[in-house]
Amino acid sequence: MKRVLVLHTGGTISMTQGDSGGVGLSDKHPLGDKFLPLPKNIELVTEEIFNLPSPHITPKEMLILKERIEQAESQDFVGVVITHGTDTLEETAYFLELTLKNHLAMVLTGAMRSSNEIGSDGLYNFRQAIITASHESARDKGVLVVMNDEIHEARFVTKTHTTSVDTFRAPTFGPIGILSKNKPIFLKDVKEEEAYSIRTVEGTIPIVKAYAGMDGTLFHLLSETEIDGVIIEALGAGNLPPEVLPSLEKLLEKGVPVALVSRCSNGIAEDIYSYVGGGVELKRMGVMFVRGITGPKARLRLLVGLNAKLNKESLKHYMTEI
Numbered sequence: 001m002k003r004v005l006v007l008h009t010g011g012t013i014s015m016t017q018g019d020s021g022g023v024g025l026s027d028k029h030p031l032g033d034k035f036l037p038l039p040k041n042i043e044l045v046t047e048e049i050f051n052l053p054s055p056h057i058t059p060k061e062m063l064i065l066k067e068r069i070e071q072a073e074s075q076d077f078v079g080v081v082i083t084h085g086t087d088t089l090e091e092t093a094y095f096l097e098l099t100l101k102n103h104l105a106m107v108l109t110g111a112m113r114s115s116n117e118i119g120s121d122g123l124y125n126f127r128q129a130i131i132t133a134s135h136e137s138a139r140d141k142g143v144l145v146v147m148n149d150e151i152h153e154a155r156f157v158t159k160t161h162t163t164s165v166d167t168f169r170a171p172t173f174g175p176i177g178i179l180s181k182n183k184p185i186f187l188k189d190v191k192e193e194e195a196y197s198i199r200t201v202e203g204t205i206p207i208v209k210a211y212a213g214m215d216g217t218l219f220h221l222l223s224e225t226e227i228d229g230v231i232i233e234a235l236g237a238g239n240l241p242p243e244v245l246p247s248l249e250k251l252l253e254k255g256v257p258v259a260l261v262s263r264c265s266n267g268i269a270e271d272i273y274s275y276v277g278g279g280v281e282l283k284r285m286g287v288m289f290v291r292g293i294t295g296p297k298a299r300l301r302l303l304v305g306l307n308a309k310l311n312k313e314s315l316k317h318y319m320t321e322i
């Protein structure tokens, strides 16, 4: 028997549409009553660890999930399926990727249409996630996201559409696999993450998005506030308007770790441009260039690095060598 642990956390996959059209959480999990066609050798053990819309999920819930999955390794499970709201699914997936060291197959899934909407994708995604988590080829691949018959690694997957069922993509690198009707087919290897098994998630790390005509106001406000780090979603390959520089400098002088990603949804941030505010100058000032992940994921990475108590050099290495 292959035992798979199912952890329901809420989100649209746990929701139903009411008579007035609004979609909301239900007390009883709507997938519980549905017929789920699965191979006979799979046994599910189900826990409703939370029942939250995913905008209510914080790193504290992510930490609780991580601790539950750590226990699962000694409980004779081959894999874990986590159902989750799609708004922050990629963040929970990445947090688990950064903090778990184990050999289980770990799969997150969700739905874009609630359980009683026409063409609901919840039951189907749930089944495909279970098929993946029970398959030996999914072990040692880190945390995976299975939606719409695609398999993505936690690092690069992101929600790209507000409502479409084809929303989870990895714009620069693509999916690492697909699902046939009955099994996962992996097409690429996954780079192993350095996992830090942190026990706390303390720290205030805001994300600041750059825009044409931006001035130093936001960085000035941040330099007057108690914060533990900042993530900048910079322009293009990794540049900022020149007016930002004096207040950014002040923040860096205070010793606040500042990391930068691109606000573009495709490509990686690099120090290419040598004009004022260009990447070359930002890197020289001490801004850490984070490659290929989104701002919210860079934020979680910095949070994990800080809670792992990495020193300045190790933190820089951790943030820039992805």
Ligand SMILES: NC(=O)C[C@H](N)C(=O)O
Pocket (backbone or CB within 6 Å): 010, 011, 012, 013, 052, 053, 054, 055, 084, 085, 086, 087, 088, 110, 111, 112, 113
């Ligand atoms: N499709 C979804 O799950 C979206 C929902 N707002 C959530 O993240 O909880």
